[in-house]
Amino acid sequence: MRTRLTELLDIEHPIMLAGMGGVSYHALVAAVSEAGGIGTFGASTMGAGELPQEINALKQLTSKPFGVDLLTAFPGQVEAGIQAVIDGGARIFVAGLGVPREVIDLLHSHNILVGSMAGKVRHAISAVASGCDFVVAQGTEAGGHTGTVATMALVPQVVDAVGATVPVVAAGGLFDGRGLAASLALGADGVWIGTRFIATPEAQAVNGYKEALLGLTEDGTVISRSYTGKTCRVVRNDWTNHFEEHPEELQPFPAQASASARAGVNHLGYPTGTAVDANKEFMPAGQGVGAIHEIIPAGEIVRMMMAEAERSIDRLVSLRR
Numbered sequence: 001m002r003t004r005l006t007e008l009l010d011i012e013h014p015i016m017l018a019g020m021g022g023v024s025y026h027a028l029v030a031a032v033s034e035a036g037g038i039g040t041f042g043a044s045t046m047g048a049g050e051l052p053q054e055i056n057a058l059k060q061l062t063s064k065p066f067g068v069d070l071l072t073a074f075p076g077q078v079e080a081g082i083q084a085v086i087d088g089g090a091r092i093f094v095a096g097l098g099v100p101r102e103v104i105d106l107l108h109s110h111n112i113l114v115g116s117m118a119g120k121v122r123h124a125i126s127a128v129a130s131g132c133d134f135v136v137a138q139g140t141e142a143g144g145h146t147g148t149v150a151t152m153a154l155v156p157q158v159v160d161a162v163g164a165t166v167p168v169v170a171a172g173g174l175f176d177g178r179g180l181a182a183s184l185a186l187g188a189d190g191v192w193i194g195t196r197f198i199a200t201p202e203a204q205a206v207n208g209y210k211e212a213l214l215g216l217t218e219d220g221t222v223i224s225r226s227y228t229g230k231t232c233r234v235v236r237n238d239w240t241n242h243f244e245e246h247p248e249e250l251q252p253f254p255a256q257a258s259a260s261a262r263a264g265v266n267h268l269g270y271p272t273g274t275a276v277d278a279n280k281e282f283m284p285a286g287q288g289v290g291a292i293h294e295i296i297p298a299g300e301i302v303r304m305m306m307a308e309a310e311r312s313i314d315r316l317v318s319l320r321r
Helices: 004-009 026-034 050-059 077-088 101-109 121-129 151-162 177-185 209-214 238-245 255-262 287-291 298-318
Strands: 015-017 039-042 066-071 092-096 113-118 134-138 168-171 190-193 221-224 232-235
Touching: 015 026, 015 039, 015 298, 026 039, 026 050, 026 066, 026 298, 039 050, 050 066, 050 077, 066 077, 077 092, 077 101, 101 113, 113 121, 121 134, 121 151, 134 151, 151 168, 177 190, 177 298, 221 238
Parallel strands: 015 190, 039 066, 066 092, 092 113, 113 134, 134 168, 168 190
Antiparallel strands: 221 232
């Protein structure tokens, strides 16, 4: 399948692995890239020196393009990690929670494309005006830090605003090939998939995270500030319920993130197998989680999504009179 996104990134399929902090490490990134999509490191949770190690490990598994995601909202995080992005030979850099204006020219000078997450039309316009090469229009259904506008409403409005200039990637509650086909129909050039790739053998996750996703229904998540101080869609549990009942105890970002870490309920980035209290742990997840019933290799998910997208498109074509 050829779209502007596949042409821009030199990939086979218009499927991007979301740069999920704590989850998207080398095994998962390599699996998605090797399958023909593009994997993106969630580097926001990585310690000093960890990203170069992860990139080296990735290159033992694949030679295909990959990306890195960092959060502009964390002071100094982009500046501290950008050299590793350049030295590691990333194809793309994606910024969450803001536009990385201070490094766009530097990245472009090293032939690295820049993308930005957008939860509103004005965010997408600002990103493109700053020089970003593509935008990810992320609806509120997405897991992790998210906004208030739904994917179905957001994507075509972002396409109308900036799609003539750059490719738009759809995100938020998407989990299969039907979502990819629908996104293409809305004018997007690809999809950014997060939660579905958590339930894979390659994903890094503390004990109980993947299993929790398999047991959830579509209404098993909640938008909460209880882990970071910013609106974040997560698995509903005792911790989120407490702060729904006691909002006066919430602290602003990033103090709340420090508070949840001190309380031992925020282990994103910890090694697979780390024991946690699953009734309180920070587990980002999107509303598509109700459709996840088994742990499947990431490469197989990519292939299944593409096959289902083709079937969906063929079905639409067959409806023509």
